[in-house]
Amino acid sequence: MKKINYNDKGSILNPLKNLQFYARKPVTEPLGPRDASASYRGFHINDLNKCIGCSSCQKICDNAAITMVEVPSIKEDAAKGLRNLRPAIDYGRCCWCALCVDICPTSAIEMTREYVHTCDGDETDSYFIFPKETGIHGDSFEKGWTKTEDSDLLDRIRRPMGEMLSEARIDNFDEIVDGFTLEMAVQEASRCVDCGLCEDACPAHMHAPNYIRSIYEGNLEQAVEWMYETNPFSHVCGRVCTHICETACSLGHGEGESDPIAIRWLKRFAMDNVSKTKIKQIARKGKARKKSGKSIAVVGAGPAGLTAAFDLVKKGHKVTVYESLPKAGGMTRYGIPNYRLPEDRLDQDIEVIQSVGVDIKYNVKVGTDISMAQLYKDNHAVVMAIGLQMGRSTRIKGSDHKMVVKAVDLLRMIPKGDKVNVPKSAVVIGGGNVAMDIARSMARLQQQKYGEVNITLTALEQLGKTFLADDEEVKESLEEGISILDARGPKQCVIKNNKLVGLETVKVISIFDAQGRFAPKYDEEDLQFHQADMVIEAIGQMSDVSILGEELTEELEWNRGRIQIDENGHTSVEWLWSAGDMVKGPDVINAVADGHRVAKDIDRFLNK
Amino acid sequence: MRPENYQAVKLGDSNEYEIFIGPNHPGIEGNYAFRLMLDGDIVVSGKADAGYLHRGFEKLMEGRLWIQNLAIVPRICVPDPAPMEVAYSMAVEEIMGIEAPIRAQWIRTMQLELSRVAAHLFTFGGHAATTGMYTPMFWGVADRDLVLDLFEDFTGGRVYSIYNIPGGVRRELPPEFLQKLSNLLDYLESRQNDYDNLLFTNQVFVERAKGCGALTQSQALELSVTGPNLRACGLAYDVRRDDPYLVYDELEFDIPRQKHGDAYSRILVRRDELFQSIRILRQIIERLPSIKGKIRTPIPNPLSWNVRKGEAYARVESSKGELAYYVVSDGGDKPYRVHVRGPSSMHAVQTLEFLAKGARLEDVAQIMFSLDACPPEVDR
Numbered sequence: 001m002k003k004i005n006y007n008d009k010g011s012i013l014n015p016l017k018n019l020q021f022y023a024r025k026p027v028t029e030p031l032g033p034r035d036a037s038a039s040y041r042g043f044h045i046n047d048l049n050k051c052i053g054c055s056s057c058q059k060i061c062d063n064a065a066i067t068m069v070e071v072p073s074i075k076e077d078a079a080k081g082l083r084n085l086r087p088a089i090d091y092g093r094c095c096w097c098a099l100c101v102d103i104c105p106t107s108a109i110e111m112t113r114e115y116v117h118t119c120d121g122d123e124t125d126s127y128f129i130f131p132k133e134t135g136i137h138g139d140s141f142e143k144g145w146t147k148t149e150d151s152d153l154l155d156r157i158r159r160p161m162g163e164m165l166s167e168a169r170i171d172n173f174d175e176i177v178d179g180f181t182l183e184m185a186v187q188e189a190s191r192c193v194d195c196g197l198c199e200d201a202c203p204a205h206m207h208a209p210n211y212i213r214s215i216y217e218g219n220l221e222q223a224v225e226w227m228y229e230t231n232p233f234s235h236v237c238g239r240v241c242t243h244i245c246e247t248a249c250s251l252g253h254g255e256g257e258s259d260p261i262a263i264r265w266l267k268r269f270a271m272d273n274v275s276k277t278k279i280k281q282i283a284r285k286g287k288a289r290k291k292s293g294k295s296i297a298v299v300g301a302g303p304a305g306l307t308a309a310f311d312l313v314k315k316g317h318k319v320t321v322y323e324s325l326p327k328a329g330g331m332t333r334y335g336i337p338n339y340r341l342p343e344d345r346l347d348q349d350i351e352v353i354q355s356v357g358v359d360i361k362y363n364v365k366v367g368t369d370i371s372m373a374q375l376y377k378d379n380h381a382v383v384m385a386i387g388l389q390m391g392r393s394t395r396i397k398g399s400d401h402k403m404v405v406k407a408v409d410l411l412r413m414i415p416k417g418d419k420v421n422v423p424k425s426a427v428v429i430g431g432g433n434v435a436m437d438i439a440r441s442m443a444r445l446q447q448q449k450y451g452e453v454n455i456t457l458t459a460l461e462q463l464g465k466t467f468l469a470d471d472e473e474v475k476e477s478l479e480e481g482i483s484i485l486d487a488r489g490p491k492q493c494v495i496k497n498n499k500l501v502g503l504e505t506v507k508v509i510s511i512f513d514a515q516g517r518f519a520p521k522y523d524e525e526d527l528q529f530h531q532a533d534m535v536i537e538a539i540g541q542m543s544d545v546s547i548l549g550e551e552l553t554e555e556l557e558w559n560r561g562r563i564q565i566d567e568n569g570h571t572s573v574e575w576l577w578s579a580g581d582m583v584k585g586p587d588v589i590n591a592v593a594d595g596h597r598v599a600k601d602i603d604r605f606l607n608k
Numbered sequence: 609m610r611p612e613n614y615q616a617v618k619l620g621d622s623n624e625y626e627i628f629i630g631p632n633h634p635g636i637e638g639n640y641a642f643r644l645m646l647d648g649d650i651v652v653s654g655k656a657d658a659g660y661l662h663r664g665f666e667k668l669m670e671g672r673l674w675i676q677n678l679a680i681v682p683r684i685c686v687p688d689p690a691p692m693e694v695a696y697s698m699a700v701e702e703i704m705g706i707e708a709p710i711r712a713q714w715i716r717t718m719q720l721e722l723s724r725v726a727a728h729l730f731t732f733g734g735h736a737a738t739t740g741m742y743t744p745m746f747w748g749v750a751d752r753d754l755v756l757d758l759f760e761d762f763t764g765g766r767v768y769s770i771y772n773i774p775g776g777v778r779r780e781l782p783p784e785f786l787q788k789l790s791n792l793l794d795y796l797e798s799r800q801n802d803y804d805n806l807l808f809t810n811q812v813f814v815e816r817a818k819g820c821g822a823l824t825q826s827q828a829l830e831l832s833v834t835g836p837n838l839r840a841c842g843l844a845y846d847v848r849r850d851d852p853y854l855v856y857d858e859l860e861f862d863i864p865r866q867k868h869g870d871a872y873s874r875i876l877v878r879r880d881e882l883f884q885s886i887r888i889l890r891q892i893i894e895r896l897p898s899i900k901g902k903i904r905t906p907i908p909n910p911l912s913w914n915v916r917k918g919e920a921y922a923r924v925e926s927s928k929g930e931l932a933y934y935v936v937s938d939g940g941d942k943p944y945r946v947h948v949r950g951p952s953s954m955h956a957v958q959t960l961e962f963l964a965k966g967a968r969l970e971d972v973a974q975i976m977f978s979l980d981a982c983p984p985e986v987d988r
Contacts, residue, residue, distance in 0.1 A: 001883040002800065004876060006866055010809040017805045018743075027799075028750040037757075038782060041764040059911055062676030097679035097770045102778070103910070111764075145764045150903050151778045153675070153910050190908045216912055 036113035040144035041096045044131040051108035053083030054195035054250035057100035065093035081197040081248030092127040102151045105250040112141035158259035159188045166479035171447040173338035185269040189216035201248035203593035206230045223270040232310045235345040238268030242587045280355045288316030294606045297375040298383040299366045302330020304580025305385035307595025309358040324365040334412040337441045367547030385580040388541035398493030403500040407438040407538035422449045423533035427503045430538030431459025436473040453481040458488045502531040543582040568601035631660045638983035654964030656957045662987040669946040675910035682768040685985040687730045690723035691926035693772040699935040700774040702920035712776035712903045713854045718892045721885045726755040727927035728882045731980045738973040744807045776904035786893045817872035821963040821975035832954040835929025839865040840873035847925035871978035956981030
């Protein structure tokens with residue numbers, strides 16, 4: 001670099017040297033049109049099919065330039081986490097920072113290399129633009145700033161959940177999942193973009209974004225308060241919920257590795273870390289001070305019945321719940337093994353519900369000890385929530401043998417403490433979660449008694465494709481030494497000298513017919529024999545509606561073996577409502593949602 | 609006050625009269641008014657009249673998420689926006705106790721130096737224009753545009769890069785970028801003679817700039833002058849060397865200075881600095897390819913990012929002087945308070961008022977531009 005001395009006077013002739021520019025290309029010559037750079041932040045484009053309407057772009061926009069508009073032609077699906085809202089951009093406010101691009105969970109919104117746009121005469125609102133896949137106003141633009149791994153603002157990886165190793169868990173019913181620590185829970189909660197897709201998807205519409213936020217802020221009591229607004233079975237749902245919310249979670253929609261928030265485990269964390277006394281206080285909040293003078297009978301102390309009872313008691317009504325078994329909880333107690341849902345957690349949920357004022361009468365079998373007519377006589381309304389307590393049978397040859405048992409019956413015996421006849425080898429028929437529950441429970445009992453596991457599970461469905469049970473159930477079953485034979489249908493139970501020796505299965509060709517009806521077809525040539533001392537059927541359950549009595553059964557309207565109800569759970573009989581697995585289901589959160597629904601309708605009915 | 613409502617007031621028995629310069633005039637890089645009391649063409653006193661670009665940035669930042677502020681900080685200084693993003697990001701990083709990866713620090717340094725080059729080119733032209741020479745202004749802006757092309761290339765935005773984020777930078781450099789940068793530096797060096805001939809050794813300009821708006825070192829310190837304006841008074845103070853940040857301690861560069869503290873010294877310092885920046889950029893071109901690794905330390909989901917309680921003061925050397933962000937967090941998802949310590953408010957208010965006193969009316973614009981203050985940053 002040439003130095004210039006301050007004391008130099010310079011010369012008046014120096015500028016004349018630049019007369020050479022008469023022969024040189026001027027530096028200020030206007031540039032011709034050129035393409036913008038490859039990562040230019042120009043007008044937006046939005047892939048309307050990739051976009052799920054989560055509104056994250058709207059939330060991050062620092063100029064409030066984005067408005068979510070409803071597009072009726074796009075189909076909504078709450079359970080899948082799809083809304084029909086799509087962003088429209090006010091270019092009078094947009095500052096082209098591309099934060100909307102970097103936060104988009106599905107990489108739908110991107111920016112282009114286009115920065116000049118002229119509207120047609122009839123487009124009066126020319127600054128407010130709805131971007132589509134290719135560009136705006138039907139133009140096609142080249143892509144500019146798109147999301148890269150470096151610019152992605154979301155934390156896409158779920159905090160890992162600790163689990164007991166298969167060797168440690170196989171001979172006991174201890175809970176498998178460790179649960180989050182405070183640090184992990186806060187980190188996991190911090191990933192939430194507060195889109196609310198989970199809340200839309202949840203049958204009970206739990207305020208997941210709110211309690212996740214409270215957990216993130218370390219305010220667990222507040223989190224539990226949010227939960228109790230919609231779900232008195234938060235301990236149970238924190239462990240065994242089918243978590244439709246996580247399927248809907250916008251983070252789960254991302255390309256590549258992108259895990260949904262562990263909403264279920266966060267719920268469990270908050271519930272486990274707030275004292276029972278505090279939870280009872282929270283549950284009582286909002287309870288009516290005045291008694292209504294009305295009374296309601298609930299048949300069945302499962303999640304649906306107890307949720308309805310919980311809501312109705314809080315409205316000031318008197319509620320009595322009749323339960324035929326010695327403890328409350330229904331299928332959550334007598335169907336879900338302890339390694340998934342420890343009994344003390346369920347006990348606590350029920351204790352909290354009772355503390356609000358719900359009266360439960362145990363070991364009272366409606367239909368035998370007390371009739372439905374009597375219940376109606378003593379109360380203003382009756383809720384039927386008896387669940388699906390009876391197992392279905394395959395009705396194959398030999399299925400009437402005493403060593404061919406139903407999964408639900410066996411599952412019920414374990415928590416009751418009844419003596420279970422543990423076979424040395426067993427075959428389970430069925431591929432759903434109940435089949436997994438019984439297979440894994442029997443595996444534990446076998447390990448305790450014989451020191452080894454010998455369980456075979458046969459299912460019509462194909463693993464990894466149409467299989468019904470949750471992936472984690474399949475994974476954990478295999479770890480525990482259970483062999484799964486998929487795409488095999490039961491042919492007959494082989495009985496020799498009045499003793500069950502095993503099960504014969506055939507290969508499945510197809511499960512449904514052309515109309516989509518259940519009509520399995522088998523390849524009879526492909527026959528296999530599975531040696532077994534016990535065959536367990538886990539192919540579905542049904543309700544024991546005999547308790548209604550003949551008169552009432554006659555009076556009610558039915559729909560394919562189920563009681564006909566309206567959208568509020570009201571049956572065709574004025575004083576009778578029905579809820580839970582027996583009319584909808586089967587899972588806990590649907591039962592809870594049902595409980596709320598009938599409670600609301602009954603309250604409206606009683607105040608009419 | 610709107611100009612049509614303003615009437616120059618002639619005072620009683622005195623020959624003094626009041627005159628407005630601005631808010632639109634060639635003396636400064638934005639809307640900024642200066643009220644002068646004159647006796648003949650000699651300035652008796654000057655009063656800075658800021659506020660035409662007041663957008664309340666500091667207050668706005670208290671209402672926005674930590675990351676949303678990145679989109680507004682560059683707007684605090686239009687000609688030299690990069691130091692704004694970097695200083696803000698550095699302050700937030702300090703509170704969080706995180707550090708940008710080393711590659712990101714090199715890229716940030718490159719961005720800062722490129723921004724300094726662009727800002728100085730702008731100042732050359734502006735300063736020349738205040739003495740009636742418009743060709744250097746066209747040149748300065750045209751050459752600055754080539755720097756902006758590079759910004760567009762690697763940040764996606766020409767003026768407001770919005771390229772930094774607490775924890776690093778948002779994007780890897782595009783392929784062939786360093787070659788493009790090297791070509792640009794070659795071009796800028798080739799332009800040195802043109803600029804020298806037309807401006808820096810042009811006797812017309814030299815005569816006008818020498819002795820105009822002179823500050824002594826002690827006056828400068830008393831007025832909180834920093835940056836090239838202070839170095840023009842003989843004090844080689846530069847945050848890059850005296851409180852090194854990013855990777856400046858690994859780079860070789862001189863700190864140009866002059867002794868006389870006048871407009872000519874100030875522009876000479878800037879001229880020399882531009883070539884020091886080119887020197888730094890050449891070292892970066894050489895070193896950057898060998899520095900591998902990530903460009904971002906991940907931060908939590910920005911929609912619910914609660915920056916832990918604390919405060920930080922992060923300073924950088926901008927083209928105008930010492931620029932700092934004082935950021936306070938109360939543990940929430942938005943800053944509790946952000947204060948921008950910009951060099952321009954010291955230069956365009958107290959220093960300008962001080963220097964205008966006794967100057968001739970025709971020199972006022974030159975004094976203003978030679979201080980290289982940025983009105984949007986004064987007003988914030």
